[in-house]
Amino acid sequence: MDPRQNIRRITTPYDDVIPLTDESATTFYMDVIRVYLGLCSGATSLDDVSLAARELRAHPEYTKNPIDPTLLPINEECKQRLLENIKTLGKYNLVTTDAVKSALSFAFLIQDVPINPTDLSVLRYFSKHPLETLVTSGENLGLSSRTVSRSLKRLAEKFLVRFGCHLDTSAFGVQSAILFFTVGQDADWLQLENALATFPFTNGLVKTTMTDMGYATFLIPGGNRSIAALRASVATLRGTVFDYMQLHIQEGMGSHFNLSLYENGVWVFPSDVKDAFEDGRFPQDESSIRHLECGGSGKGFTFEDFLVASEYRTDARAPPNRMAQGLRMRGWDIDARRISQSIHKFYAKDVAMPFMTYAGLGLSANFCFEISCNDEWKKRIQSVLPIFPNVMHYTSNKGMLVWIQVPSQQQVDYYQAFRSLEKEAGVNSVQSIMTIVQKGTRAMHELVHYWDHRRNQWSVPPRELDLGAYLLDDNTEPLY
Amino acid sequence: MLSRLALTPSLRQAALAEELGVTRSAINQLWHKLESERGLKIGGTLDYGRIGMHLVFGWARASEASDLVDGFTRWLSTNPHVSIVLESTMSSTLDTRIYFEALLPSERQYSWFCSQLERFRKRPYSLPVIHEKATQIANHMNLGLFDGQTWQFDAGFQFETSLGAAKGYADILPATVGKTQTQAAYGTLEEIIIAWSLEQDYYATSNLLAQRMKRAGAAKLSSGRTLRRKLSQLRAEIALPYLSLEDVGLTQRVVICLHEPSSDSTMSKLLLAQASTLPKVHVVSGSNVTVLDMMLPQSADWFSLSTSLSNLASRMADLCTFIAKPSKSRKGLESMLSSFK
Numbered sequence: 001m002d003p004r005q006n007i008r009r010i011t012t013p014y015d016d017v018i019p020l021t022d023e024s025a026t027t028f029y030m031d032v033i034r035v036y037l038g039l040c041s042g043a044t045s046l047d048d049v050s051l052a053a054r055e056l057r058a059h060p061e062y063t064k065n066p067i068d069p070t071l072l073p074i075n076e077e078c079k080q081r082l083l084e085n086i087k088t089l090g091k092y093n094l095v096t097t098d099a100v101k102s103a104l105s106f107a108f109l110i111q112d113v114p115i116n117p118t119d120l121s122v123l124r125y126f127s128k129h130p131l132e133t134l135v136t137s138g139e140n141l142g143l144s145s146r147t148v149s150r151s152l153k154r155l156a157e158k159f160l161v162r163f164g165c166h167l168d169t170s171a172f173g174v175q176s177a178i179l180f181f182t183v184g185q186d187a188d189w190l191q192l193e194n195a196l197a198t199f200p201f202t203n204g205l206v207k208t209t210m211t212d213m214g215y216a217t218f219l220i221p222g223g224n225r226s227i228a229a230l231r232a233s234v235a236t237l238r239g240t241v242f243d244y245m246q247l248h249i250q251e252g253m254g255s256h257f258n259l260s261l262y263e264n265g266v267w268v269f270p271s272d273v274k275d276a277f278e279d280g281r282f283p284q285d286e287s288s289i290r291h292l293e294c295g296g297s298g299k300g301f302t303f304e305d306f307l308v309a310s311e312y313r314t315d316a317r318a319p320p321n322r323m324a325q326g327l328r329m330r331g332w333d334i335d336a337r338r339i340s341q342s343i344h345k346f347y348a349k350d351v352a353m354p355f356m357t358y359a360g361l362g363l364s365a366n367f368c369f370e371i372s373c374n375d376e377w378k379k380r381i382q383s384v385l386p387i388f389p390n391v392m393h394y395t396s397n398k399g400m401l402v403w404i405q406v407p408s409q410q411q412v413d414y415y416q417a418f419r420s421l422e423k424e425a426g427v428n429s430v431q432s433i434m435t436i437v438q439k440g441t442r443a444m445h446e447l448v449h450y451w452d453h454r455r456n457q458w459s460v461p462p463r464e465l466d467l468g469a470y471l472l473d474d475n476t477e478p479l480y
Numbered sequence: 481m482l483s484r485l486a487l488t489p490s491l492r493q494a495a496l497a498e499e500l501g502v503t504r505s506a507i508n509q510l511w512h513k514l515e516s517e518r519g520l521k522i523g524g525t526l527d528y529g530r531i532g533m534h535l536v537f538g539w540a541r542a543s544e545a546s547d548l549v550d551g552f553t554r555w556l557s558t559n560p561h562v563s564i565v566l567e568s569t570m571s572s573t574l575d576t577r578i579y580f581e582a583l584l585p586s587e588r589q590y591s592w593f594c595s596q597l598e599r600f601r602k603r604p605y606s607l608p609v610i611h612e613k614a615t616q617i618a619n620h621m622n623l624g625l626f627d628g629q630t631w632q633f634d635a636g637f638q639f640e641t642s643l644g645a646a647k648g649y650a651d652i653l654p655a656t657v658g659k660t661q662t663q664a665a666y667g668t669l670e671e672i673i674i675a676w677s678l679e680q681d682y683y684a685t686s687n688l689l690a691q692r693m694k695r696a697g698a699a700k701l702s703s704g705r706t707l708r709r710k711l712s713q714l715r716a717e718i719a720l721p722y723l724s725l726e727d728v729g730l731t732q733r734v735v736i737c738l739h740e741p742s743s744d745s746t747m748s749k750l751l752l753a754q755a756s757t758l759p760k761v762h763v764v765s766g767s768n769v770t771v772l773d774m775m776l777p778q779s780a781d782w783f784s785l786s787t788s789l790s791n792l793a794s795r796m797a798d799l800c801t802f803i804a805k806p807s808k809s810r811k812g813l814e815s816m817l818s819s820f821k
Contacts, residue, residue, distance in 0.1 A: 085637055092645030098791045099644050106637035109784075189795075209790035210572045210799075364781060408781065412570045412803075419544070432574055436784055 003058065004031065006051040010044050012037040017087055019095045028061040029100040033086065036069040040079045050329045057443070063197035064205050065101065066440045071314075072108060075157045082107035105437065110360035113158055114265065118143065122151040123161065123358060127257040130163050130316060130354040160359040165316040166253045167444075168351040170294040172306040173458050174447065175220045175227050175249065176203075178394065178401060179234060180370045180431065182244035183212045192241060195470045201230075204441035206368070206433065212243070213433050215368070215401075217441060220465065221450045221458035223297065229465040236468040244431075246372065248396030254291040255355045255392040256385050267362055267389060267407040273417050276384045277424065286379075288386045291395075292353040299349045303451055307332050308342035309352070310444035316354040330445055359437075363390055365411035366435045369418045372399040372428040381421070388414070399428070403438065481510055482520075482725070486623035489522050489721040490682070519726035524678040524719035525619050525659045526813075528583060531667025531675050531718070534590040537581040537764045537771060538611025539737050540600070541800075545576050548607055552600055556580050561589065563811040566735060566773070568802035572786035577802050579735055579771065581764060583816055586666070610739050610798075612766030618658020619722035620756045620763070631729060631777040633759050640788035642757070643750050647792060650746040653753040658763060659720045670702065674714045676813035682721040686711050696817065730760050730775035733806040734782040736789065738770045739798040747793045762810070775806065 002008070004027075012018070014037050021027055035052045038044035044052075053070045056062060072078070085103035089095060115123070125141055126132065134145035134152075141148065155161040169176050183189050189207065196202050196216050207214025220226045231247060238245050261268045301309075311323045318326070320336035320343070327334050346352035371381065378400050385391050390405035406414045415432070422430045452459035463469070484499060485491060493511060497504040514520035528535050542549045556565045561582045568577040584590040590613075600607045625632045646653065667675070673693050677684035686708040693707075702710065740748050748770040755763050760775040776782070786801035793799045 085641075088638070088641050092641055094641060094645050096644070099641060102637055102640050102788070102791070106640075106784075109636065208787065209793075210786060211574055213574075365783065408783075409778075415570060434572070434574060434783060436781075436787055 004055060006048065007031045007035065007055050009048060010034055010038040010052055012043055013041050014083060017083065017090060019086065019090050019100075021095045021100075023097065024059075025061045025097040026095060026100050028056065028059045029067075029097065029104055031056060032067050032069045033082065033100075033104060036072050036082070037079070039069060040074055047329075054330070057446075060194065060197045063202050063442060064193055066204065066442050067104065068440075071440075073157055073160050077111075078108055109437065110160060112360055112362050112364075115159070115361060118147065119151050119155055119159075120259075120262070122148055123155055123159070123356075124259045126152070126161075126163075126356050127259050127358075130356045155358065159361060160357075162357050163315060163317040164355055164357060165313050166255065166292045166353040166355060167309055167313050167346075168253075168292055168294045169219060169309075169444070170250070170296050171299045171349065171351040172301050172309060173221055173223055173297045174306075174444070175223070176294075176394075177218045177220060177227070177230065177250060178215050178248045178396070179218070180215045180244075180246045180248065180401070181213070181237075181242040183207070183214065184239075184241055184243045187241050192471060199467055199470045200464060201447075202442070203444075204439060206435065206439055208433060208435055211433065213431060215370070215433070219444060219447060220460075221447050222460040223458070225462075226458075226460050226465055229462040230467060233466045233468040237471060241471050246370065246398055248370075248394070248398050248401065250294055250394060250396055252291055252293040252395040253393065254289065254353065254382070254385075256290060256388060256390075257356065257358075258386060258389050261389050262361065267410065269410050269413060270387050272387060273413060276387065276417055277381070277421050286383050289382050290353065290355075290386075291382060291393075292350070295350065299351065301345070301349075301351075303453070303456070304334055304338070305342045305345065306451075307445070307448070308334060308339050309346065311339075312343060312346070312352070313444065316352075362407045363405040364436075365406050365408045365414075366438050367404050367406070367411075367415060367418070368433045368435070369402045369404075370399070370429075370431040371402065371418075371421060372430075373421075373424075374399075374426040377421075377424065377426040405438070481507060482514070482623050482723070485522075486621060486723050489723045492683070514725070518728060519724070521680075521724045522682045522721050523619065523680060523724055524682040524715075525617055525722055526675055526679050527659050527661055527718040528614075528617075528675075529661040529663040531671050532586065532664050533667070534584040534587070534663075535581065535614040535617065535661060535764070536584060536590065536593060536611055537579075537614055537766070538597070538609060538769065539577050539579040539771075540607050540609045541573075542576045542578075542607065548605055549576055549578060552607060552609075553578055555596075555600075556582075559593075561585070561593065561816060563815075564808060566733075566804040566808060568735075569804055571800055571802035572783065572790070573800045575800075577735075577737065577800055579737060579773075579802075579804075581810070583813070585816060610769060612769045614661050614764050614766055616656055616658045616660050616763075616765050618720075618752075618755060618763040619724070619761070620758065621723050621725065621760045622757055623723075623725075625759055626728065629729075631759055631779075633777060633780050635776065635780040635782065635785040636788070639754075639785060640791065643754055643788070643792055646750055646753060647746065650749045653749045655749060655752070657752045657755055658765075659718075669696065670710065671714065672813065672817070674711055675718060676817060677711075678715055678719040679812045680814070682715065682719060684711070724760075729777055731778050731806055732776045732780060732782065733804045733808075734774045734776050734780075734785065735802050735804055736770075736772040736774070736786075737798075737800045737802070738793075740768055740770075740794075741796050742768050744794060744796065747789075747797055747799070750792070 039049050085107050089103055134148050138145040138148045201218045201220050202216055203219045204217040234247050311326050320339040323339050324336045378395050388404055392403045394401040421427045450458050450460050493507045497507040540552055556562045561584050563581045563583050566579040571577050584593050597609050597611050601609050673696055677689050751770055755761050758774050762773040764771045782803055
């Protein structure tokens with residue numbers, strides 16, 4: 001079957017400016033552009049776009065760069081920038097994967113545009129109360145619900161406001177893990193990247209061309225047995241493929257958005273950041289920490305709940321009937337009432353924590369820190385995180401990972417605050433990666449093939465978890 | 481006037497007035513105003529080798545700040561021949577870089593300086609230092625990007641694609657974009673003082689030169705005519721004019737350090753060819769190493785630029801972009817003159 005059957009059907013008014021290519025990875029990005037432009041111009045129906053997007057998700061390049069054209073912001077500015085960029089590529093006759101990828105990413109790099117006071121107060125409000133209804137939020141903000149609704153729409157377009165959800169996947173028998181690594185001197189990253197992208201449990205991949213450091217995130221179904229198999233396999237990679245390597249098994253997660261630092265169009269640098277991690281400052285007020293602890297399976301969730309959770313994670317404000325539609329597109333029929341029940345269950349059993357994300361507004365520097373530390377320091381660091389402008393964290397058996405978004409003028413100070421942690425006795429190391437944009441991850445839905453409906457549990461053959469076999473040369477003996 | 485001057489920095493005021501169709505006094509007034517308010521200068525990019533000097537440049541790399549890095553920086557800063565030391569405030573490779581340039585007045589001093597760098601490279605220090613002798617230097621200012629208020633410089637997609645498009649043609653790009661460094665055994669005191677004057681002002685007058693020579697204690701002064709002749713001869717031979725302005729909104733210092741294996745100089749050629757399109761840049765290049773010390777508007781995202789460059793560079797190349805203190809300036813020949821007395 002033609003893997004691009006539905007993509008080929010998409011026509012756009014700009015087909016003559018989209019360059020053609022035979023190269024598979026380049027084709028992927030061209031297809032993303034085509035589907036997006038089709039969607040923007042209204043020339044293609046939503047159903048056709050969804051089918052095309054599904055084909056894109058099956059492409060190995062999607063794991064490396066999970067760009068879903070249906071989730072890209074639809075606005076004239078981005079569209080025009082994208083068109084300009086591809087025209088430039090055409091002019092230079094430059095049709096390489098890197099060039100097309102750049103054309104796409106630079107088009108959606110959010111420009112700093114001013115925010116009006118209403119939008120700012122709505123943004124602030126929803127950063128604290130992501131699931132609030134339009135009516136209640138309107139009452140609390142002194143605005144009509146219509147104004148709030150319009151403002152949210154504007155925020156989604158101009159500042160890419162999205163409502164996501166931290167999810168304790170362990171409750172569904174799926175363990176999240178992150179492998180932080182430094183590519184070995186003799187290893188070929190492009191080959192490794194391809195191998196990591198084909199590993200069925202890879203959920204996201206981040207490595208810049210600037211340093212040898214990167215990380216891969218995994219979602220591993222099947223409980224402790226699966227994790228043990230992954231661990232054993234990963235151990236073989238140290239010193240061969242990776243010079244440095246640390247496998248983090250998730251214990252918890254959370255995020256903080258401190259919009260109170262944004263005053264009159266500029267970000268204030270909090271004076272307490274410089275000595276934020278100094279000894280005398282602990283314990284800090286722990287009540288403001290937003291943290292979701294992984295509690296493991298045994299909370300009575302079903303496979304259907306897992307499907308709902310996968311959909312809910314991408315948009316925590318989507319009404320159940322729209323979620324039902326989304327699930328139907330993927331081939332599952334779950335009605336809106338059943339979806340609502342599942343969502344209630346997530347909150348009743350503490351496995352979900354909603355959050356709001358946004359882009360632009362001057363937070364252009366992105367860092368990821370891998371902090372290897374003891375349990376006490378995990379708590380200490382968490383207690384400091386609420387003072388940062390935009391931060392997400394992931395705690396693990398090895399320490400924690402922290403992603404921060406900060407204004408570029410203050411990037412050095414924030415960076416140094418984290419680096420200074422290395423001096424502390426309970427902190428073994430602090431490694432960092434700097435990126436232009438934060439990358440998304442693959443949807444959790446992709447794991448459904450591993451669900452054994454007959455036995456009503458995950459079933460993963462251990463050899464499929466042998467990451468080493470994917471990354472090492474074919475002649476290396478597999479572990480299983 | 482500035483735009484015209486940026487295209488041809490060697491234009492004299494009279495020629496400028498004629499080309500622009502305004503009076504000489506108008507140009508003169510404007511010139512003086514820009515000189516006092518914006519540091520307008522037509523400087524000279526020199527062939528230091530022609531006067532027996534050696535320009536050495538390079539950098540040290542460390543995974544983090546340490547006593548060793550501090551020691552190295554201190555050593556460089558106290559050396560009278562080191563014309564600039566730039567410490568990275570933050571680098572794309574997330575390590576610490578110490579960039580330096582040094583002007584060594586003789587072969588002996590040059591060898592000594594290199595041996596000292598070698599000492600740092602060896603145990604017990606083991607500091608990775610890369611250095612080379614410069615084969616060319618260039619200074620550019622691209623006022624075409626400036627509308628009097630803001631700089632139209634896209635450090636993102638446009639920069640990346642223009643480099644990417646030229647990549648296939650790297651072989652035929654001009655390899656020299658500035659002043660090539662030759663190597664003479666020595667320069668006379670007179671030549672060195674002329675060079676110093678030309679470095680500061682491409683149109684230094686012979687009167688000023690005579691004064692400087694007297695102050696420097698030159699034993700025998702050439703006659704006014706001989707001096708004029710020598711000045712214009714050396715001007716043509718060792719200096720290239722360039723336009724420089726201060727306080728025009730270029731507040732961010734971004735340095736690109738590239739070390740390419742000798743077999744592949746694609747990236748270096750691309751950077752050299754692209755240099756003149758940057759707002760303001762000082763370029764130093766050797767056989768395997770190229771450095772661009774740029775001043776960019778605050779709005780330019782140095783990290784995007786760095787990402788674009790690494791996307792284009794081969795794996796063999798060591799490419800690092802870093803931001804550094806914008807206020808640090810390069811010492812010229814003047815500060816070196818004490819060692820000639």
